[in-house]
Amino acid sequence: MDMFEDDAAGNAPEFTVSEISGAVKRVIEGEFAHVRIRGEIGRVSFPRSGHVYMDLKDDRSVISGVIWKGVASRLETRPEEGLEVVATGRLTTFPGQSKYQLVIEDLAPAGMGALMAMLEKRKQMLAAEGLFEASRKKPLPFLPEVIGVVTSPSGAVIRDILHRLRDRFPRKVLLWPVAVQGKNCAPEVARGIAGFNALSPGGAMPRPDLIIVARGGGSLEDLWGFNEEIVARAAAASEIPLISAVGHETDTTLIDFVSDRRAPTPTAAAELAVPVRGELLAWVAEQGARLTRAQTQSLEARNRWLRDLSRALPRAEALTEGPRQRLDYLSERLPGALRSLAQRRRVTLSEKGALRPALLRGRLAEERRRMEALSTRLRPALDRAVSAKREALGYRAERLSPRPITRDLARQKADLAELLARFARAGEADIRRRRDRLEASERMRETLGYKATLRRGYALVQDGEGQILRSREAAAGAGALRIEFADGVLDLGEGAGPQPATGAEPKTAQKPESKPRKPAKTGETPPEQGSLF
Template identity: 60%
Template sequence: MSDLIDDPDPGENAPEFSVSDLSGAIKRLIEGEFSHVRVKGEIGRVSRPKSGHIYLDLKDDRAVINGIIWKGVAGRLPVQPEEGMEVVATGRLTTFPGQSRYQIVIEDIKPAGAGALMAMLEKRKTALASEGLFDADRKRPLPYLPEIIGVVTSPSGAVIRDILHRLRDRFPRKVLIWPVAVQGERCAGEVTRAIEGFNAMTPGGSLPRPDLIIVARGGGSIEDLWGFNEESVVRAAAASEIPLISAVGHETDTTLIDFASDKRAPTPTAAAELAVPVRLELLAWLDGQEGRLIQALSGGVAQRGQRLRDLSRALPRIEVLLDSPRQRLDVWGDRLPAALIRGVQMRRVALSEAGGALRLGVLRRMIEGDKRRLAAASERMGGALQRRTRDDRRRLDTIAARFAARVPSDSIAAKRAELDRVSQRLPVAGQRQIDGWRTRIAALDRLRETLGYKATLERGYAVIRSAGDLITTRKAAKKAGPLEIEFADGRLALDEAAPKAKPKQTKSQAPDQGNLF
């Protein structure tokens, strides 16, 4: 049986290491030799666990090295690592004994040149644009004259002084300054919080909410302006409910916040010019508008006055307009009394004719005839009622005798009593109806007397006849023969009323006169 235990050979001095000792020795060797290195490569897999650390792979076409960025360092990086970026990572090499691998602890990471930054910027721009953050319909119009303007910028730079100076020259407004870092690691977070903070203010509160926000910074390199390309800043600008002007860099500088803002200004000074109008120009424009308004009103009044004067010259005088109506009024006033008198006379004649048409004899004959018919009807009605009563009694007696055995005697007595009462009421009802008819005939007779011409004669009028015909006009009277006048107390022929003609006296018939000789 062979010996399975490794015993050292005599004279052999190779030391024995445990796994931990060997791993520690390798770790110290690597960290001592590569305490500070810069590695250029492409970022592969990127992992961000809940701990806040970042794990990534740096690779080229032949090798891969693991990298780690601790949480504290990751929050300070100006550019966050993304897959596919070509970067230069600065850090130190170390080993991870638990998995027997080496890795680089990254302390700083930067894109490998402007080309890499621009490629990453274009990729981020495309991704944000696909979400609609840069759409024109999301942009809000700027207020014409904001009451309060919020400025997000560095409080110590020349930018804020340029903005305040320009606002004071154009139109002084209240300005709220939110100080932020405009470059470096803290730039993106502070600018994002500033935009969100302005939007969170309460309108009309102790610290009033601004009507317009200006995010401003001076010019610089792409690395200096990189904070305004961060996704958090772009999303905050797009979500702002307050209109926002971006004024980052000079006219040739373009950042992603420019696409998400409501208005881009080429410079911070231009942002102040976009925020407010020129007060003096506005006053001059108002003066010009006032002058034009006064001129238009004066011209309109003068034009209408001239038109009124032209129309007045074509109109006749008031007294001329009233001459014809006055003359017609005088004519009608002169004709009115005669017309009234003639109208009254015509109505009198018409009334007389209507009264004459009512012949007293005819009415009297009609009334007498109605009386006779009424008396005959009353006699017939009385006889008919008596006969009807006798017949009803006979039938009742016959019915009573026929059904005496069936119907109680008290019921028959009640029927007879009821029949007696009815027979007693019938003559009374008939007499009442006859009295009603007589009353109506008497009322009609009184109406006849009222409408007859006799009543008119009682008021002093007279009726003129000729040979029995009624005479109503002077012309008819001249053509007629002997006339007869009917008064209320009788008739009179005109030959009876005419005074007898006195015999003419001649000289011979003159009264005696004494002789003077």
């Protein structure tokens, strides 16, 4: 019995690993060259090579699947974990790992329920990122200059939008042609939104103030391009306000949730974009009428107010009668006041011109004596202040320790030195101020005195008694004339001859004694020099 078993084992063929793997591959590929498998997508991997690796599973089994790079770029449905799909392809083996896999050539959602499940999943993901928040939505411009439309150029949608804009308020429209259905829909719509945002304001191509993404109605599969994640993210990233008008009122896509405003139809989108021009004109006219009525009412109210105020005001003649009478009274007093002022100024000038150098020197000497007396009084006062300070410091020295006393003495000495310096500066400043006043008075005396006038070419004419002659008649009636020039005195009359300058000895005969002068009025001091007045 054992002999027959050994013969049977020795007659069985032997295969290498590669041979048996190849035989299994040929059998599987020959039997399952083209299959359609329905299942749920499990693990999905997108390596940098561009291929897609995934698992198809049901409640009991799992099959590995691969989508080569060329096929993956053409698929309309992007593989997502948890999506129920129908995969079409062929079975093959992978000898390197002793497993079989499905090479997928086509991938489609397994019915309406799978699409809705995938849409709900995307919706939840985008909502979690905050793309549906109301705070992100931008207000629409009231009257946009340029409107960008992303839609098909050959459909009825663009005609409806243009017709509605023409009826309401004509605006400039830029059309970005895209496919609104099929696998090219999503990328072209996303590029259209991004392209309008990339335009520069003020460039050769005007940048739209508003974007409308529009498409007519259709089934869920027809509108699926507007449910793609790439379209939703492009609409959310748009800096230009965006209106979505995809499908009819009952159709809802992902772009409706991320757009700034949703319109139920493309025609409604045009209505949201611009106001009615006729309504605006009517509103402007109404506002103009309201403004006119308000202005008229305001003017009438102000006129009534002015009339009420005018009744409380006195007559204009009554307001001007008192000032007019006061003006007449003051105008009558003005000439006399001017003459009195001129006379007072003459007297003041005469008094200032009558100053004598000796008087000024006396005043200056008196001021010097007074300042010297003040300076002699200042030194004892300072000595007394210093003694009192020293006594106070000595009293405190008995009660304080040596170190604080030393510091206090230094501080008191510094204060005393500062006080002495301030006294000295004050005294010098007062002396300088008084000296300046005296010098200014001396300059004024020189300026106002008649000597300066004589140096300018004038002469002082007196009669024999020393009275100033101010007219030709008085000079003609005088018996003798005494004319004083800047360089000397000239006597004319009986026995008169030219006199030398003031202070010089006369070279001619001595002038006879003149008649005694008239006595001065009581309380007046006879002037020592003449007056030009």
